[in-house]
Amino acid sequence: MKLSVPAYYKSFKCIADRCRHSCCVGWEIDIDSVTMKKYRTLSDGYGKNILESIEGDEPHFRLCEDERCTHLDERGLCRIISCFGDEYLCHICRAHPRFYNDTVRGKEAGLGLSCEEAARIILSRDDYDKMIGIDEFCPQDEWECPDTDFDAAVHRERIYSILSADAPYPKRLSYICDEFKVSPAALPGEEWCEVLSSLEYLNEEHRRLFFCYSSDLETPEKAEDYLRRALSYFVYRHCSGAGSEEKFRISLGFSLFCERLLSSMVREYKADTFEKICELARVISEEIEYSEDNTESIKDIFYFV
Numbered sequence: 001m002k003l004s005v006p007a008y009y010k011s012f013k014c015i016a017d018r019c020r021h022s023c024c025v026g027w028e029i030d031i032d033s034v035t036m037k038k039y040r041t042l043s044d045g046y047g048k049n050i051l052e053s054i055e056g057d058e059p060h061f062r063l064c065e066d067e068r069c070t071h072l073d074e075r076g077l078c079r080i081i082s083c084f085g086d087e088y089l090c091h092i093c094r095a096h097p098r099f100y101n102d103t104v105r106g107k108e109a110g111l112g113l114s115c116e117e118a119a120r121i122i123l124s125r126d127d128y129d130k131m132i133g134i135d136e137f138c139p140q141d142e143w144e145c146p147d148t149d150f151d152a153a154v155h156r157e158r159i160y161s162i163l164s165a166d167a168p169y170p171k172r173l174s175y176i177c178d179e180f181k182v183s184p185a186a187l188p189g190e191e192w193c194e195v196l197s198s199l200e201y202l203n204e205e206h207r208r209l210f211f212c213y214s215s216d217l218e219t220p221e222k223a224e225d226y227l228r229r230a231l232s233y234f235v236y237r238h239c240s241g242a243g244s245e246e247k248f249r250i251s252l253g254f255s256l257f258c259e260r261l262l263s264s265m266v267r268e269y270k271a272d273t274f275e276k277i278c279e280l281a282r283v284i285s286e287e288i289e290y291s292e293d294n295t296e297s298i299k300d301i302f303y304f305v
């Protein structure tokens with residue numbers, strides 16, 4: 001399928017056994033109907049193990065007691081890939097950590113920040129504003145043209161141009177807030193902390209990590225480039241599919257909020273290396289943007305401020 005992607009997208013390759021936060025641990029993987037049909041044709045060898053590992057009315061792979069996918073071997077490699085190749089992965093496994101947006105210009109794809117290798121690429125590359133065309137597997141194999149004339153990419157490009165302006169980083173952020181009439185500072189920091197405390201968490205220990213949130217535009221200077229790249233990612237992921245100016249504004253509020261949360265955490269936890277900043281960004285992504293409920297709870301605030 002033809003996809004538009006940021007130039008850095010092609011650099012991604014899963015680091016498999018070297019990954020410290022593998023997506024093959026802790027997640028129940030639903031199996032789509034196309035792959036399920038393929039699995040039913042496998043009756044010998046490891047194919048039998050695959051069939052025996054599937055359970056539930058909505059078919060998914062059984063997790064082991066330590067929450068690892070039952071097909072993960074002791075080296076952290078996937079036995080389905082080793083035995084049958086990538087084409088036998090179900091759509092979720094094959095696509096992860098990619099995400100897709102239907103826009104008026106066509107289907108766009110990106111890498112999700114919750115994957116540690118994707119986070120490393122996203123926070124280290126400045127070519128987020130260069131889009132390229134590729135031909136690649138996509139689980140949603142049709143482009144659904146949104147029923148709107150609103151072209152979110154025009155606004156996205158405007159944000160990228162402000163982000164690359166020759167001005168101090170906090171000023172660039174305030175230009176964006178002024179131009180798009182949205183700012184996380186419209187809600188006091190204590191109220192944001194209450195919202196953060198009410199969210200659902202995959203890892204309970206992360207709840208208190210976020211209590212240092214502040215909308216203050218003061219930014220740890222050494223982290224500015226990483227914060228700018230993180231904001232460009234949030235904008236790309238969350239604003240690109242917006243079908244109207246108001247939806248774009250709300251998604252931009254969410255993106256700015258996630259960027260300010262990262263800035264607050266970098267300052268509070270004295271994250272002074274690229275690796276530490278990547279890990280904080282990954283946690284924000286895993287806990288907030290990978291939960292539809294959490295994302296909606298934060299976006300809801302921007303309807304009223």
Ligand code: SF4
Nearest residue numbers: 014015019023115117
């Ligand atoms: S989180 Fe990313 S790098 Fe780690 S196993 Fe999953 S796709 Fe690979």
